Structures are given as structure tokens and as C-alpha cells.
Amino acid sequence: xxxxxxxxxxxxxxxxxxxxxxxxxxxxxxxxxxxxxxxxxxxxxxxxxxxxxxxxxxxxxxxxxxxxxxxxxxxxxxxxxxxxxxxxxxxxx
Numbered sequence: 001x002x003x004x005x006x007x008x009x010x011x012x013x014x015x016x017x018x019x020x021x022x023x024x025x026x027x028x029x030x031x032x033x034x035x036x037x038x039x040x041x042x043x044x045x046x047x048x049x050x051x052x053x054x055x056x057x058x059x060x061x062x063x064x065x066x067x068x069x070x071x072x073x074x075x076x077x078x079x080x081x082x083x084x085x086x087x088x089x090x091x092x093x
Contacts, residue, residue: 010070012057019049022073025080034083042080045073 010018026042048069055062 010057010066015049015057015066015070016053018070018073019046019053022046022049022077025077028084029080032084032087034080034087038076038079038083041072041076045069045076049073 022042022045026039026046029039029042048065052062052065052069057063057066
């Protein structure tokens, strides 16, 4: 019987939302020609989130990957937000 996710382990729906957010940022980053390093970080996070999307959150692969993956995805999203805001600011000057 599956166990409930721990306090530190996100639920399936949270992972799906994070995956959508990262994919959207990735698509925007491609169009905006953002730096390759940031593009690759977003792509890795999007790919891994997509790969685990159908697995139950309490399976060994997910429990092993998710904590660091969520941190990496959120860090990449934060860096994207900063880069994008600066890019927009420069374009409007």
C-alpha cells in the first residue's frame, strides 16, 4: 500500500505544477535567447520532472531524485526570473 508523502516530499500535483512552470520558463528562455547555461539547467529540470511525472511519489526512484530536483528546478526558475526581468528592463530602455 502506498504511503503518504513525507513533509519534505512534494505531492504528485505539486510536481506536475512545478514541471509545467519549468517547461513554460524553458520555452520562454529559448525564444528570449537566454544564456546557454541557464537554458540547460531549465531543460534538465524539465526533462527529469517529465520523466518522473507518471511515477508514484513514494517509489524509490522518485524519493531519491525529487528533493534535489525540486531545489534545482526552483533555483533555475529563480535565476530565469532574474535574467528575464533584467532582459526586459534593458529592452525597454
